[in-house]
Amino acid sequence: MSRFLLVRTGGILVTLLMVVTFTFALTFAVPRDPARSVVGPKATDEQVAFVRDRLGLDDAIHVQFARYVGNVAQGDLGYSYSQRRSVTAILLDRLPYTMLLAVAAIGVQLVVGIPLGLLSAARSGGVLDRVGLGVSLLMIALPPFWVGLVLLYLVAYRWGLLPLGGSDIPSGLVLPAITMGLAGAAWTSRVMREAALEVLAGDSVRALRAKGMPPRTIIFKHCLRSAASPVLTMLAIDFGFFLGGAVLIESVFAWPGLGLTSFQAMQQNDVPLLMGCVIVGSVFVLLLNLAADAARTLVDPRVRL
C-alpha cells in the first residue's frame, strides 16, 4: 500500500508538471502583453516597461518557466488582471461554494442513482427497468446545462418556488445540486444495475437462494456490497470533477464557485485566473482518482495494488 502511494504520488507530480507546462505554454501563446494587461490601457510606456521588468518578462523562456513552476509549487498562481488580486486568494474565496455544491450534487447522485440501479436490476427486463433505462438514456443525452435552464424556467420562473440564481443557502443550492446530481445519477444507476446483474447471475446468489434467504436481503446485502466497488470509483471521480468546478452548471445558476470563476476569467480574457482554475481543477481530479483507487482496495479485497 505505501509503495502504491509512493508510485502514484510520483505519477501525480509528473502529471501536474505536464499541466503546468501546458498552462505556461498557453499563457505564452496569448497574443497580448501581460504587463500591459496588468497596468491597463492608459498606462505610459515607461510604466509598462517597469512592470515587464518586475514580472521578468524579458528573461529567457526557460528562466521564466522555472520561476513559474516554482511559484505554482509554492501555491502562487499569479496575479488576476480583472480582479487585481492574487489568483490564489480569489480561488480560496470561491472554493467553499464549489465544495458545498459538489457535496450536495454527489448526495443527489447517491440517493437517486443507487436505489434506481438496484431496483432496475431486481426487476430486470420488467416495465420499471425499461422506464429506468429510457430515462437514464435521456439524462445522459441531454446537455446538463440545458436541463438546468429548463428547471430554472419551470421551478423558479413559472412556479416561483425557488430563486432564479445566486448563492443564497440553502434555496439557491437546490436546483444546481439537482441538475448536477441527476446527470451523474443516470450513469450511477446504469453502473449499479450492471454490477448488480452480474452478482445476481453468479453462483453465490444461487447458493443463498437455495439456503432460503429472501430476495430482498440478497439484493440489499449482497448486491449492494459487491457492486460497491465500481460505483464508489465512479462517485469519487465525479466528485473530483465537481470540485474542479462545473463551469456550465455554475454559469447557468450564477453559483459563485470555481466554475463560474473560470467562465468570468474567460470572458475578461484573464489568462492567469483561467490557468489557475485549470491547475486547481486538475489537482482535484488527480487526487480524487487516487482516492478512488485507494478506496477500491478497502472495499474489495480482490483488488490488490
Next chain:
Amino acid sequence: MSAAAPVPEIGAGVVVGGARRSILRTVVRSPSAVVGGLIVAGFLLVTIFAPLIAPHDPNVSQADGLSLLGEPLGPGTTGYPLGTDAIGRDMLSRLAYGARVALVIALVPNLIAMTVATIVGLVAGYARGRTELVLMRVTETVMVLPAFLIALALIITLGASLGVVIVTLGLVTWTYPARVVYGEVVRLREEIFVESARAVGAGPLRIIGRHLLPQLRPLLLVYFTLNAAFMVLLEAGLGYLGFGVQPPTPSWGSMISEARDQFFYPWLIIEPGLCLALLGVGFYLLGDGLARALGPVRPRIRL
C-alpha cells in the same frame, strides 16, 4: 461475432468482411439501434436538404418576424412553424442549419480523435517496451484531466473559430478510445495469425495495416458513434459559454446561449435543446446497439 475470413460476394464485385456483415445483422435485429440509426439518418437528411427545409434565410431578421410590440413570434405562427427568435429570425431555418454544425462537429473532430486513438493504440500495443510504456502513460495522463476546462483554455488562447473548435474537441477526446484500441491490440498481438504473418516475413507496418487494423474496425465504429454524441454535447456546452462555433452561424448551443435570459419566450431555449437531445439519443441508441454486437463498452465524458 464470426471471425470468418473475408468472403467475396458473388456479383457484387466487392469484398465484404464477415465480421461487418454480422454487425449489420445484429443492429437490424436490435430495435433500439434501428431507432437510433433512423434518428441519425433523419438528421443527415436535414443537413443535406437544409436549404429546402428552411423557409427563410437562417441569418436574416425577417421583416414580419417580430410582433408589433417587437416580441418574437411563438411556434405555430403562419410562415414560422417553430416561431422566431429575439431578432426576428426564423427558428425552423436556424435549427435546420444548426443541424449542419452539429453533424460537422459530430463527425470531423471525432475523425481526428479516432485517428489519433488508432495510431497511439496500435503503435503502443504493437511496439511494446519503452514506447508502449510512454505512450500509455501519456494517454492515461491526458485522460484524467478535466477535458472541458482544457478545451476552454485552448480555445480562448487560440481564438474561437470553427477550425480551432474542431481541433480542440479532437484533442481532448482521443484518450479513452486509444486505451480501448490498445487493450484490443495487446490481446490480438498474441494471436496465431499475427505470429504466422511475422513468420512469413511480414514487417510491422504490414502486420499493423493488413492484419490488426481490419480486426479493430467494429470496435472503432462503436466508439465513433458513441463519441459523436459527446462531441455534440461538448460543442453545445462551448456554444452556451460563447466559445463554440461563432455567430451568426447557427449552432444549437449558441442558440440556447442567446436565449438564456429570455424566459418570456421559452421556445427559444426548448427547441434547440430538444434537437440536441434527439440527436444525442440517436447516436447513443445506435452506439449501444453496435456495442451489444461486440460486448459491453460504455465510455463517458463529463461536462
